[in-house]
Amino acid sequence: xxxxxxVVGPPGSGKSTVGRLLAERxxxxxxxxxxxxxxxxxxxxSEIFTDDGEPAFRALEEETVAVALAEHAGVLAVxxxxxxxxxxxxxxxxxxxxFLNVGMAEGVRRxxxxxxxxxxxxxxxxxxxxxxxxxxxxxxxxxxTVEIGTDELIPADVAAAIEERxxxxxxxxxxxxxxxx
Ligand SMILES: Nc1ncnc2c1ncn2[C@@H]1O[C@H](COP(=O)(O)OP(=O)(O)O)[C@@H](O)[C@H]1O
Ligand SMILES: [Mg+2]
Numbered sequence: 467x468x469x470x471x472x473v474v475g476p477p478g479s480g481k482s483t484v485g486r487l488l489a490e491r492x493x494x495x496x497x498x499x500x501x502x503x504x505x506x507x508x509x510x511x512s513e514i515f516t517d518d519g520e521p522a523f524r525a526l527e528e529e530t531v532a533v534a535l536a537e538h539a540g541v542l543a544v545x546x547x548x549x550x551x552x553x554x555x556x557x558x559x560x561x562x563x564x565f566l567n568v569g570m571a572e573g574v575r576r577x578x579x580x581x582x583x584x585x586x587x588x589x590x591x592x593x594x595x596x597x598x599x600x601x602x603x604x605x606x607x608x609x610x611t612v613e614i615g616t617d618e619l620i621p622a623d624v625a626a627a628i629e630e631r632x633x634x635x636x637x638x639x640x641x642x643x644x645x646x647x
Contacts, residue, residue: 467536467537467538467539468535468539468561469535469538469539469540469542469561469562470492470494470539470540470541470562470632471488471492471541471542471563471564471628471632472535472541472542472543472544472558472561472562472563472564473485473488473541473542473544473563473564473566474546474548474549474563474564474565474566474606474610475546475565475566475567475568475606475616476546476568476573476595476598476599476602476606477546477573477577477595477598478568478572478574478575478576478577479546479566479567479568479573479616480566480568480576480616480621480624481498481543481544481546482498482500483621484566484616484624484625484628485498485542485543486541487621487622487624487625488541488625488628488629489540489541490625491625491626491629492540492541492629494539494540494541495538495539495540495541496540496541496542496543497534497538497540497541497542497543498542498543499527499530499531499534499542499543499544499545499548500545502530502533502534503523503526503527503530503545506526506530507526511523514526524547524550524551527545527547527548527551527554528548528551528553531544531545531548531551531554531557532553532554532557535557535558535561546602547602549602549605549606549609550602550605555605555608555609558609559609561611562612562632563609563610563611564610564611564612564613564614564628564631564632565606565607565609565610565612565613565614566614566616566624567603567606567614567615567616567617568615568616569617570592570595570596570599572616572617573595573599574591574592574595577591577595578591611635612628612631612632614627614628614631
């Protein structure tokens with residue numbers, strides 16, 4: 467079993483919000499590895515960072531993503547930093563992976579009101595967010611099969627755009643199949 471689409475992107479790119487809407491559009495289930503981690507650990511992601519440290523969180527995340535990729539057939543949102551793991555990037559190969567891109571200003575605006583994002587809790591959220599985007603952009607692009615810029619779109623329109631791109635991609639695959647490619 468393989469997810470219909472795996473959604474990746476930086477914090478605030480809309481993985482949870484858009485992922486859920488996309489699942490509704492496609493008539494499939496939605497799963498979010500951040501929620502899986504909270505369930506497994508029995509505490510919030512902030513608490514895991516504080517109590518156990520980021521390496522422990524990343525190890526738990528790696529395992530959680532592997533399980534979800536194997537089990538879930540619907541839309542799967544994967545935690546923003548999960549792609550930092552080389553093993554996870556390897557596991558994403560061959561999947562339909564949607565990268566939700568967002569610029570710094572909009573990303574900071576969307577994450578600004580949240581205290582539940584430990585990586586952005588520092589003294590200068592703008593600089594922190596910019597550093598995170600710069601470091602991760604090539605990695606998101608490496609794992610993604612589809613990229614959508616979300617800065618100017620409301621979540622419902624992002625979901626619609628993804629569905630269209632997935633249909634195009636499916637059409638191309640079907641055409642290749644017909645030609646015996
Ligand atoms: N395309 C969008 N336009 C405006 N606001 C958005 C968009 N996508 C997400 N948001 C808002 O930004 C915040 C973070 O979205 P969320 O789905 O939690 O991001 P992620 O799961 O990628 O961290 C939420 O308040 C959400 O409603
Ligand atoms: Mg999320």
